[in-house]
Amino acid sequence: MPIGESLTARALLDRLVAFPSVSSDSNLDLIRFIGDYLDGWGVPWRLSRSVDGHKANLFATIPATSGETRRGGLVLSGHTDVVPVASQTWSSDPFTVTERGTRLYGRGTSDMKGFCAVALAQVPALVKNPLPVPLHFAFSCDEETGCQGVPSLLADLLAEGIAPRAAIIGEPTLMQVVNSHKGCYVVEALITGIPAHSSQPHRGVSAISAAAKLIAAIEREDAATLTRQAANSDFEPPRSSLTVGMIQGGTATNIIPGFCRLAWDLRLAPWDRAEDILGRIYKVVDEEIRPGLKAQHPDADIEIRPIATVPPLRPDPASAIERLTLALTGHNRAIAVSYATEAGLFQQDGMDTIICGPGSIDQAHQPDEFIEASELVACDAFLGKLFEKLRNGALGG
16 A cells, blocks of 8 residues: 655655756756655656666656556656856845745746656656556656766667556656657767967967868758748748857967867758758768868878757647547647756657657746646646546547
8 A cells, every 4th residue: 555645746746856866967866855755655666777877767657557568658747957056146045945925936846846746746646546547757867967867768668568558758748748748969079180370380280270171061960951931920030040169279379279179050940851951061071171181191191979859749630639638728739948947868768759848948047937826736736637638538548
């Protein structure tokens, strides 16, 4: 029999926010708290750890009434990491939920410990009255660093033969249904030149000059996306976009730069293909930039390294979970958002996936981040109606 303590979403939010699970630090204390809470209700869970072992994802399942745990069912997913508060000015302790008027302030209240708290608050009722399909919970790490945590969770599910049918990612959408977002691909180039005195440029190879050629190729691809803009799109801008965000190189004005690093970001609209856009850039590297460096000196080179790969969430006209959640929220249509989430990864793994969660994305990453208390209430009501539909056979297995 369950022996756990029933906690409200608000009480759970207090507990979760109190863990300073900034992406640069470990989330294991928070994960242990969730694990202990689930243990109290007899809910089995599993971990998939980061490569260094300092972070972990947690995946839990409340079995279906039939006892089924692996096939079908729904995942409620949220990330446990938050962005730093360093250099931000807060009016209250960011790791203590502070109530002022109708708002609950604290790091992660909106992005996205609010959803995690509401989801966990459902556990006692679901244990006592299970659904006819498995109900899964996924709590991931390293979302804020480029969705680097959830791939190991999904790989673990695949290896264990766990195949949920659908997933709801609880990012803050003000409880609107999102069926599409852009992908995010971050790539860096490490360029090795040959240093020399600037009065003898023939003895050196400029890594910065090679970087300039790469930047030109990236900007050509960005300009080309203007011809593929989508009319009447929710995306802003309504196209894929490429930006160079970082460049580091050189030691002095009178030294030919022997090294340069640059990093760029591709925000991919769902109608474009990353392999096409990046492939054309890589072709310039392989056929022009690298041979040009090598022609000047055999030790000069350029290395391309993907840093983050987050696929877009693509709209699915046949999505059962989209139709169901639209009916439950009362909205006429799903919307698209320009930011990236883990949803594309769940969809890529074969799950019917949408985004819907409490809070506003406008509060994400901001000082004095907050969530309206009414958003937690709305999310709780939404999940209650969703579970009732699932009890009546919605989504099938």
